[in-house]
Amino acid sequence: MSKNTALVTASAVLGVLLIALGIYYWVEPAGSLPSWLPGYTAGSSHHHVKHGIAAFLVGVACLVFAWFRSAPKKKDSEQA
């Protein structure tokens, strides 16, 4: 696996995970989050909407990065 392929795969996987995490923050109250996640508060019914937005946006950014990095390289004749 080339370095670029690894980077694209890692970005895409990370992007999907972060988007899922963002949705998870929106759906689950702070008290139901795993204790290792930022924002966990025992017994809290508050939803961390902002945490969700932050995770979602970074996830989208990762996917966009993967989209650009995975573009087929243009040949010299096309670039000219």
Added chain:
Amino acid sequence: MISYGQAIVLGLVQGVAELFPISSLGQSVVLPRLLGWNIHQNDPYFITFLVATHLATALVLLGFFWADWVRIVKGIGRSLRDRGIDPEDRDAKLGWLLVVGTIPAGILGLLLESKLRAVFASAQSAAFFLIVNGLMLYGAELLRRRAPAPDTGDADRRVAEGVGWRQAASIGAAQALALIPGLSRSGATMGGGLLVGLSNEDAARFAFLLATPIIGAAAVLKLPELLGAQGNGVRGQALAGALCAAVTAYFSVRFLMRYFETKRLTPFAVFCFVEGIVLSLYFGFS
């Protein structure tokens, strides 16, 4: 609760201070204290009121640069379609620079806003950071003198060619400084633009373009509070304040885009420094 008179005064000040590099949040903290108004920055109704004035400012900025935003969004669309940024496509490059600059500011804002608001809520603290803001602007002004003179031609091309990805992220992240009352978002971004070698005019343009999504998003995010129960009793005042903010924001951005064609940040630096010193002394002895 805010009266209509207070709403009009705060709206007028907000529209100016949001775009002039003199910290709108700082002014909105010190002004009520200075005038003896019983308004505190962390009062829920005041935050709701600020949402409306910020939204108005963002809409004015969006309208002022509407033609630019249409080109920029089309450029982003082209780059996504082509899966790459054509070196000749200045709109696409500028668009992605704005995206890269907005993400760190947005994340820092989302995560730190409440904490910083709680820690730096006092008028004394805002007065101190106004002094810091003055020094920051003056430092940027010193650096501006070493910056290359602006070329003739298209400002967007100069920004697209002069600003790199990391620099855009740094300038964008500097916007988060504005979460501290007394430090100016536009001052931080203009200073950041000067640091990477932009002219004053180009740095101001980049700062205003960067400001639109972040101010707009921050306001939209809190819009439910204005429309919900928290907005009861303050919506009329918020509307009055928003209209006043829109008027002064429009004239401010018009003035500043002309001003920075030839002039410098020094007057704003002196204003903030002197205001901060005077207010610190006043709050300290009163």
